[in-house]
Amino acid sequence: MISESMTKVLCFLEEDDSAGGVDAAAAAGAAALDVSGLAVSLTATESGLEPVACSSDTARSFEDAQFTLGEGPGVNAARTGTVVCVGDLTNERPDRWPLLLRELMGLRVRSVFCFPMALGAIRIGVLSATRHTASRFTPEQMDDSLALAAALTTRYLATMDEVPDHADALDFPESLEHAVIHQATGMVSVQLELPLSQALLRLRAHAYSTGRPITDMAHDIVNRRLRLSPTGDSTPPSLPVKD
Amino acid sequence: MPREQLLSKVFLEVADSLVADFDVLEFLQQFAEHCTELLDVAAAGILLGDEKGHLQLLAASDEHTRLLEVFASQSGQGPCVDCYLSGRPRIHIDLTDPDVTLPWPQFTTGARAIGFTVVNAFPLRLRERVIGALGLFQTQPGHLSDEDVLLAQALADMATIGILQQRTLAHNEVERSQLQYALTSRIILEQVKGILAERWQVSVDEAFNVLRAYARAHNQRLTQLALAITTGTFDTDQIPHTAPSPTL
Incomplete structure (x- = not known):
């Protein structure tokens, strides 16, 4: 402890x-x-x-x-x-x-x-x-x-979040421990051709912008009810760098 | 397989965990499957306490995402948490009795939704500490016999040995490092399920089954294979999968 x-x-x-x-x-x-x-x-x-x-x-x-x-x-x-x-x-x-x-x-x-x-x-x-x-x-x-x-x-x-206006989103929800969030991260990384780290950020940013719990959203992605689009602000795949 | 024979198999697999080339997730998944057969329960899960004392799922007898979610909901509540915190087995917990389930509304709803009616939880003990819990889920009413209860605790102890690999028990640092590594591996596996599900256009559960079958058939360690997939050093087209590839 x-x-x-x-x-x-x-x-x-x-x-x-x-x-x-x-x-x-x-x-x-x-x-x-x-x-x-x-x-x-x-x-x-x-x-x-x-x-x-x-x-x-x-x-x-x-x-x-x-x-x-x-x-x-x-x-x-x-x-x-x-x-x-x-x-x-x-x-x-x-x-x-x-x-x-x-x-x-x-x-x-x-x-x-x-x-x-x-x-x-x-x-x-x-x-x-x-x-x-x-x-x-x-x-x-x-x-x-x-x-x-x-x-x-x-x-x-x-x-590392490149989507603005999420300064209040520093903390990950407890539910990040759920398997489905990691599964959705893997799926989004393939869909948007992003490294896992950025796929997770995309997932999280979308959850915040729509005001939905990230776990619910991850369920929708894994069950193919939702697909994140590569928006205009998409950046070329890159590894995490310091700010 | 008769019980004695199956039990011998489990012993052999635990002994195998003491050799160098050993994959803790693979071992525990098989182990959880054996638990369901030996104790005639519907599902078994092995949960580990993290550094904050929250229980995390390490392996389950089957990897259906809905089942994993039920286990995940136990990070803060449920009979396994009670067992982990108290260090005592919690047996014959009747999920159909509202008085019994009052403290765990979220867990109970999830568990009932997939048909579980009775839960048993046994502590993973390490000397004077408890490092996690073995959860046994029944869909049929009926109690584990006294003999089953003894066997279940013995199995929980064997899982502890597998997780910690006995030869390193001397150092606390190493113990915590291994627990941490096991939890990290678990997350990698989930990420890889997602990657494969999307590449192959199958469900995450199917993706896992194909991946595990491939790892077993080619004598590859599941965790290492998963890691190689995330780093792009393993070409997943090598894995035969039946679903049609998406048109690119």
Whole structure:
């Protein structure tokens, strides 16, 4: 379950949609998790992972190193969609991340915990926590981190929205957990030749503009009672980018 | 298949989950099917608690979307949630009794709509914690025998082993990571059902059946195949499907 301090961070993220919101959440999240650095990196098409918010210089330089070298636990987490935890980097097989591990001395990072930001096959980035000492995460810290990664995923998915006037739509409904929404996302992605991430946004934008629950709409799409049209504002397929 | 023989098969499949090449969704779907046969119930579902403590469906004995929706409606309410929160089995829940179903109006409506009349829920236990629930749905009145109840709890424990793959039980980090990965895989599978349904112009349920049959026939892991489809690295025209292709 989620700790009290992380619950506060999640509430803050939900209410604050300012540009600095993620930076503030990273700083508060680092304190809640008792880590020396917390970083958010987004997946960019060509260049791999790009840091967008870092709570400390340590976090920043570790993210930069992974970004430059193109390898590291964060890169693995983003690519495989699985959580990657390394309790002690000095015990890691040298061939796992040969370039990064050689830089360790200068980076002052001993343990690292990377959580993919993803909704099924929609992968948008990774949340990474670092500590100066060898350590493990408690079950509560694991849950806290997963919840924070999920909240950031929601936030970035919303800000990727290219349809205007949905600033109030930052939060996904609870019903997003329903299978039918993911099925409809897959169908719309084929119909409109969009990546899954954009198909989901299209689905959501349509739900908001028509004022219908997204689950009802998804049912109509899956049962072929509704088909979204590629409207004039349709954009060429592209991968998620930061705003 | 006689019960003993079927049970041995389940044991073998759980043992298989301890080897490296193992697909948790595939395992659990088959497992849920076995549960329906062993316990003579209409449907079985395996639900996992996420980091916020909400129950999410991981696998069901059949993948009909309406059934999946009933399971999904349990993320916040229903006998499985009660079982998950209390850590105790909830058995012989009579959905036709309004007094019993009072706390779960949404769940009850959905479950009754597809003909379920009795629900049983067993906790997925891991040491002192509960990580999820096994839900068993009946369309006929009648109680599970005492022996069935014991067997159902044993099956729930086996599902836990399959999900967590015993060799890694030492680390909490790994446990939570595996639960998370299983839930992510589930979402990927739903997205892929949609992709295939649209490409082939069939229902999502049909798309899933064809995909699973293909994965089994070609010894491919369902989750990996699904992921390869979402990334475009697997050409879905390789999968034979009977429905006419849409004219392009």
